[in-house]
Amino acid sequence: MxxxxxxxxxxxxxxxxxxxxxxxxxxxxxxxxxxxxxxxxxxxxxxxxxxxxxxxxxxxxxxxxxxxxxxxxxxxxxxxxxxxxxxxxxxxxxxxxxxxxxxxxxxxxxxxxxxxxxxxxxxxxxxxxxxxxxxxxxxxxxxxxxxxxGGITVFAPLFDEAVSPTARVAVIGIGGLGHLALQFARAWGCEVTAITTSMAKAEEARQLGAHRVLSLAELGDHPGAFDLIINTSNHDLDWPVLIASLAPLGRLHQLGVPPSPLEIPAFPLIGGRRSVTGSPTSSPATLRRMVEFCGRHGIxxxxxxxxxxxxxxxxxxxxxxxxxxxxxxxxxx
Ligand SMILES: NC(=O)c1ccc[n+]([C@@H]2O[C@H](COP(=O)([O-])OP(=O)(O)OC[C@H]3O[C@@H](n4cnc5c(N)ncnc54)[C@H](OP(=O)(O)O)[C@@H]3O)[C@@H](O)[C@H]2O)c1
Ligand SMILES: [Zn+2]
Ligand SMILES: [Zn+2]
Missing domain, CATH: 3.90.180.10 (Medium-chain alcohol dehydrogenases, catalytic domain)
Structure with a gap:
């Protein structure tokens, strides 16, 4: 054909x-x-x-x-x-x-x-x-x-990892993945922070579900603030600052693909039992749960x-x- x-x-x-x-x-x-x-x-x-x-x-x-x-x-x-x-x-x-x-x-x-x-x-x-x-x-x-x-990739860190609705979730990078992550995390019940290099997106980020918006440069002023960071940025970031912004037991979930390997200091992982994870979209079953969830919550x-x-x-x-x-x-x- x-x-x-x-x-x-x-x-x-x-x-x-x-x-x-x-x-x-x-x-x-x-x-x-x-x-x-x-x-x-x-x-x-x-x-x-x-x-x-x-x-x-x-x-x-x-x-x-x-x-x-x-x-x-x-x-x-x-x-x-x-x-x-x-x-x-x-x-x-x-x-x-x-x-x-x-x-x-x-x-x-x-x-x-x-x-x-x-x-x-x-x-x-x-x-x-x-x-x-x-x-x-x-x-x-x-x-x-x-x-x-984009959608399934950011739904997975919430659904597949059974994130608590009481979690304080930060989303880095408000692009194709990130704008959906804000909607999912808000509907999940979480406290949602958008972290962006483009503060011109702040108002839209709030409309998409963010309770607050920080510039990426401000992240260092918020140590221990998040239980989960969903990182959709595809750039090399200041990894020690990201890890320091996690609470004990907090997790950096990597979805974007930066050009260089992640340089992560060991002590904050050891001391606070923090972790770094990632995921490749998700399974067919999770895809089906996602579309239902979107229909129910108007995502x-x-x-x-x-x-x-x-x-x-x-x-x-x-x-x-x-x-x-x-x-x-x-x-x-
Ligand atoms: N794991 C998976 O299964 C999976 C699935 C799909 C995509 N991906 C990957 O996820 C990444 C994002 O994809 P996407 O389609 O959402 O891309 P995108 O629409 O281009 O969004 C990426 C965002 O990164 C932020 N950004 C831009 N320049 C930056 C900088 N210098 N420093 C930090 N952040 C910066 C921007 O958000 P702000 O303007 O808010 O800063 C931008 O909107 C890509 O690497 C893609 O390959 C992975
Ligand atoms: Zn894709
Ligand atoms: Zn198989």
Whole structure:
């Protein structure tokens, strides 16, 4: 079948529209006709081969809302025509300890949508049926795409780690992930602090759920203030200051990917039993709980829509931080 894709021929190159042949869905797979696809900062990192896992030509895009247009032999035909979400992961082995234990996002054989296969800036994308998520009534499908990577990534540190609603939670970086983290943490019942390098975002951060807003430079004035820091920034930060702002038993949860390794002093970890953790989006089951939670609490990505043909404009603007807070590219590709 001939489909349309937006691909980069080489590292850092602009995306170009072209045709490609997509295989029929495997026994366990569905083919989604892409209706909308969000632009995550990980797409930019993949285009730049910042993580050393990119292959070219590269078709980014992993915050898909799509309509099931074909199904493999092992997939119920009742899915045909339904609208589904798809995030970073598109497949896992289904039989390892992690998959059968409900933690398929920790499977050693994970398939990421944009690693070694083509992503959602296209007319169609393939995924294994376990990794698609039905979009419940009450959630606007056109704006929902960013939930399937950005949203699940920041829901996981609350849900998968069973964070207490009495926790004092700080969110560093009010971008695609961070603006959703503020909404989730507020709905969770937590005391929420937004920490930003752009104080111009302060009023919006409060509207998104922050009880207070600090500039990143002020963090050093708040030792012991937080039980959980959800760090979505992809920059090298002053790690000793971050750790010092954690209360005893506090946890720094790393979601953004800074260029250098984290330099963490040992004594505050030892003395206060503080810890540093991270997570890769989450499992299919958590994805389903997340969309229900969003519907119940009115959590929605704040997005700017552009037609898919303007994908290069969106990428250039995301690189300079010129978006509040997520681009969604609309099909047809
Ligand atoms: N773990 C996972 O599974 C997972 C999933 C998705 C994405 N990610 C990663 O998460 C990171 C964030 O993705 P995103 O899509 O949310 O990106 P984004 O929309 O670009 O947001 C990143 C935010 O970082 C902050 N920032 C910018 N410059 C900074 C600086 N010099 N120092 C400190 N903070 C700065 C900005 O917030 P302020 O203006 O508020 O400072 C910016 O909005 C990326 O590294 C991405 O690859 C990880
Ligand atoms: Zn597995
Ligand atoms: Zn992403």
């Amino acid at each position: 001939e489909i349309t894709i937006w691909q980069a021929e080489a590292q850092g190159a602009a995306l170009e529209r072209s045709g490609a042949t997509v295989l029929e869905p495997g026994p366990d797979e569905v083919l989604l006709e892409v209706l909308h696809c969000g632009l995550c900062h990980s797409d930019v990192s993949m285009l730049d081969n910042a993580w050393g896992i990119s292959t070219y030509p590269l078709v980014p895009g992993h915050e898909v809302v799509g309509r099931v247009s074909a199904v493999g032999a092992g997939v119920s035909r009742s899915l045909l025509g339904s609208v589904q979400g798809l995030g970073w992961f598109a497949g896992s082995c289904r039989h390892c300890d992690w998959c059968v234990g409900g933690h398929a996002n920790l499977c050693p054989s994970l398939e990421a949508v944009v690693v070694g296969r083509h992503g959602g800036f296209a007319s169609h994308v393939l995924a294994h049926q376990d990794w698609i998520v039905p979009i419940p009534a009450g959630l606007a499908a056109a704006d929902a795409g960013p939930l399937f990577c 929605t990505p704040q997005v700017e829509h552009l037609p898919m043909a303007e994908i290069n404009t969106a990428i250039a603007r995301l690189r300079r931080g010129d978006v509040r807070y997520r681009f969604v590219l609309d099909g047809p590709a």
